[in-house]
Amino acid sequence: MNLLIHPIKKEKVGSLTVRVYESRKAMGQAAAVDVITKMKELLQEKTNIRMIFASAPSQNEFLETLRKAPDIDWNRVTVFHMDEYIGLAAESPQRFSTFLTEQLFDCVKPGTTHLIDSSNDEIKECKRYSQLLKEAPVDIVCLGIGENGHIAFNDPPVANFEDPQFIKAVELDEISRQQQVNDGCFPTIDDVPTHALTLTIPALMSGNSLYCIVPGTTKKAAVRETLNNPISSKNPATVLRRHPNCILYLDEDSYGSE
Template sequence: MTDTHAQPPAPASDRRVDRLRVESYRTRAEMGAASAAAIATELRERLSRQPQVRMIFAAAPSQAETLRGLRDQKGIDWKRVTTFHMDEYIGLPGEAPQRFARWLDDTLFAHLPFGAVHHIVPEPDPAAAAAAYSEKLAEASIDIVCLGIGVNSHIAFNDPPVADFHDPLDVKIVTLDEACRQQQVDDQCFARYDDVPEQALTLTIPRLLRADRLFCVVPGSAKRDAVRRALYGPVATACPASILRQQAHCTLYLDAESDPDADR
């Protein structure tokens, strides 16, 4: 179990890129421990002054270290925490292990006594599910978002062809691009490219950015180019994660493999 009284790992570098804070760690394990500790600190502070906290989680192998670390944090009244997740495939059987709701149940939700867990359930009508989830999200403000960045620089399933920094919707149906679908195979979530669903429901970029606090966790060499473009390329929907540079309420957590500046 994590000793929550111990100091979290110190970053190898801590910098600002435009308004975005970037913390880089020597290893993936240190990155996970540090991000989990920071999220826990934010939770404790918010629960000390408000009756509940509402959180949105990404579901991906890149988030595993952070979420496992969060499970071990002490001094958090999880019964006052309501959770959502940010995307879900359309067309998978309800029992499919690749469903993001199931992955989050196995990795986080089933391990802690959350006050409420709201799954995205696309069946039987994805459009109706998007509208219903939008309404549930809008019932109160979102305090914390825990997100990642895809190899194509997507945020949630807002791939470059469908990303919209001014999207009028909160949740929408999207068609996944080729790079996004291939990442699911490379992450060993699916055996073959053709097994990856073509469509999904996703929270939109404006919906995610309206949260009070964002923690973005991006480990691994496969993400280095996406991080480089997000930090140093144009702020444009061709690189959806580039919008994070304009978010002073977001911290980006990297390891030595994902940080394009780690070798400097």
């Protein structure tokens, strides 16, 4: 891709690389260019690469750029997603698997797509998906941060940096559920499911390269806490400051000015 987008600010917080862009579009495009570059680099070295994706409107600009990228051999890419509601009908447009299938997977046709089946027995599904995740190292994780600092659906009440599981069933925090309304995914909080299956923090942190895309004013407080608060499950995204290879992409709205 010929896109060359420079950040307006760069900093390092712990091990976390932070890049701020002048607009949401520039932020999403810049993140996509970096992921595309890493994918092509890895595909020159390896037969197959493995990636995990977040499902949220915050990822739209990133996904749009990624799916239009030429010369990626998606047939050698295995993809996962990081969470799924429990209790939504299979045909529901709010299912995260539906979002990613429409926004990316159907467009690029990965060689292997592993979707979380939340209609399955929870224990059996967690075991099945965990085994798939552990078959080989995860190369790339593309994620976001929630308004309460969650990564995937690891809300503060259930986040565990030392979680023994790779995927688990959780009850969703009210802030998390309200965010789904704020994002326009559901009309009211009563329509938002109360439970979900989510990859745990150790599962996400096991990825070799993390690309975290966080636009918008509604994320400003969460970003500030991620960068400045003590590293703690009270602010789950603070754990990203420990990852040796994570980039946080922000726009001016999410970074704010202090």
